[in-house]
Amino acid sequence: MSHFSLPCEDYKWLDNPSDLNSRDIDCVEENEPQGGFFEIDGKIPVELHASAKDFVFPYAPVCVYIHGGYWQDLSKNISAYPVQPLYDAKCVTVILGYDLAPKVTVSQIIDQVKQGMVKVIEFATERGSRSVVVAGHSAGAHLASTLLSTEWISSIKESAKLLKALFLISGVFDLQPLIGTYVNAALSLDKIEAASVSPMLNLAENKGKIEVACQVVVGEYDPPSFKDQSEKFYKLLLEKGYAAELKIFNGYDHFNIVEDLRNNAYLLSQEIVKLAFS
Template identity: 30%
Template sequence: MATDATPLPEGERLYNARLAIPHYQRIFDGWARASAAVRNSAPCRLDIAYGPHAMERLDLFLPAGRPRGTLMYIHGGYWRSLDKSDASHVAPPFTAAGYAVAVVNYALCPAVDVETIVAQVRRAAAWLAVHHAEWDAPADRLFACGHSAGGHLAAMLLATEPCVAAAVCVSALYDLRPLLQVPSVVEATGFTPRSVPALSPALLKPLTAAPLHTALGGDENPGFHAQFDAIRESWRSVHAGHVACPGLDHFTILDALTRPDGAIAVAALRLMQSFDTTTSASSFS
């Protein structure tokens, strides 16, 4: 990392949220505490295997009655950190509304590459689509949601998996080419000019007409605003709406997803509930 004698690389200023938010560890600790409380109090099935790797596990949180659908949540951490145990607190607004929530783990860089992580998340989606009857959920209502790198993985599902009905991507990464100028990310992921195009949703085509909905904090690093512009332009045919979150940064934006009255949670539920009566999404604002 840069010292007093070495200027900070511009890519770090644009994309390194931890540098922009020095108290990030306090936020992460709060997520972990809130998530532990959810696991200790909510109906759930923990550490379900969806594949052979030790990290291919998910936690399933269940509503009181028959699920209206299943939400697959993918945590962030720049593909190199955090865990599903830090993200259980995403579930309550959705289980309260009648949805099952599967919080997915995946292996982390540098132990594996991002190509492997994408394959794992695709495997998780396919597993949920096949096994939905085990928690009595409808077959055609599998939704994906992710934050940051998890949002990138959710968007990759729309480019590769026909089983996902819609995705909500929060503060996500869509064109990975600029990350080649972020030394901390390249060091962890091993990204190269050859590898990133096939991993960039903005450079791919949506596989189906499943809607992509986005959310972004007003206080995000500048690079994340550029990422939103890229996907809005390149996926115009399926980009069905956006939630702007003034005053929230790359980490506090999750408050808008984990609170029942949060703007992202409310909008995501509106989207998901639209599938109760139609196969096309309602407006998302």
Template identity: 40%
Template sequence: MNNEELEKQYSPSKWTHRCSPDEVVKQHIMIVAEESEKAKSEIECQIDRIYGDTERQKLDIFGADTLPGDAPIFLYIHGGYWQMMDREISSFMVRPICKAGAVVVVIGYDLAPKVSISEIVNQCKKALSYVFNLASHRGSSGVYIGGHSAGGHLAAMMLSVDWMSESMQSNSMIKGALLVSGIYDLQPLVNTSVNNPLKMTQETAWENSPLKHLDAIKKTSSHRHIIVAVGQHDSPEFRRQSQEFQQKLKDGGLSSQYVDVADTDHFNVVENLQNEDYELFKELIKMMKLNINDVVDDMAKTSCN
């Protein structure tokens, strides 16, 4: 594939079936921002909890003061090609997930070009260590990690970590993952404009690719269920990467499923998690062993501090 074709394949907005590329990005930001504000106004939350040394190394926790201690925790990592988006507009899926009975944590991280892809991965490890401590303190039934696009890549990288060596936490703490339209081999991005702020070489791109760490993922994930999802109107390359990654997980003996979400593109495939009738939302709730019908009656916001 020449560089021009690679550029097109890894430009998700060019493949939307709904509107122009510029419009779909604007709509996405508007929708996730509006829904995130609703979550903060309606769901009890703890905002701007610090897990690291820089301004973006913060996380938001929803439902922890309302839900029982053993409630599962869903940790979400936003996308944006490691150079855009933010935690502050990434809590759009919180309301239905909390109401179904799970605590939700949304993490932020520094962006390129300020930091490298390796540093972003390290920051996500720190954030997850923070959440493990929260889960242990609460007596949570388990942590489930999710992410979209670049966040899907980062969530997949977290599956490869030996958490006992990293933070003296059991690998069994992570029970499952929802990876939505992720990138699992970063090497094709090296010769695209996506790499301008990242400045990855082929070597650093491969070192930070979940595909390189399949053996580690297999070793740490025998007890986990991993959902790999992609939109019908994602680009052929995004779809190929998701299909191949899930197949390798399956071939490695892991519990995994591939979900090809009809009539969605790279953006509304994750936006729709705000809807409890949505296919991926139902799969997430089922993975966390929750029942959509047993919603929490009173998730009213009492404080957001």
């Protein structure tokens, strides 16, 4: 597995599409898991694609992974690395996909993810799953954090109790600093739009309706901008009344912090399983 030397200044290098495409990441087609793995497109109509003919592990937790790529790169098809350890732990895994900028806006991507998660909750409810746990990386952590919406929680009604935890890994929670960087060429965010899609600026007060364990995770060698946003969002979660923990993974950078989710012995894989079965 190759790793890049990552400069620490601001956002100009982060999730650079050319860098990401050159990394040695296993594709689903190259290393398909044994079973219990489903792909979902967030856009409507949502479809479930099963890599196993039958639904394994009845009543098992459903673990959802949302990939990064600055809302403009990567896909669910190359983001299945968390599946095998979760399958070995008797979880069902969903890799949630979404359309990419500039085809769609960040706001539209948020809507797709919320719509896709409604389908996940319905799927989990129908199969009698004991819980749903969501993990997102980078832009995926941003998208996962938008589920902390009283409107969205209300839309899934009594099934909201299934959602047990969010793992927000090396996330971007304030998109305003991206204006003026190469990233925004595809996103076309202005100040108003960037603020409107930033959870850091729009997190509602939790009035007891959202009982989700929020795990804010960042690597020791993540750039200062990511570490700063993770720490600030963690503090904001606490201020707004959410159950939250901040975890810094020593020895990890922005990429291998999720690439190692392919390993059963990886602490973060074990933490996801632990909360899924809690």
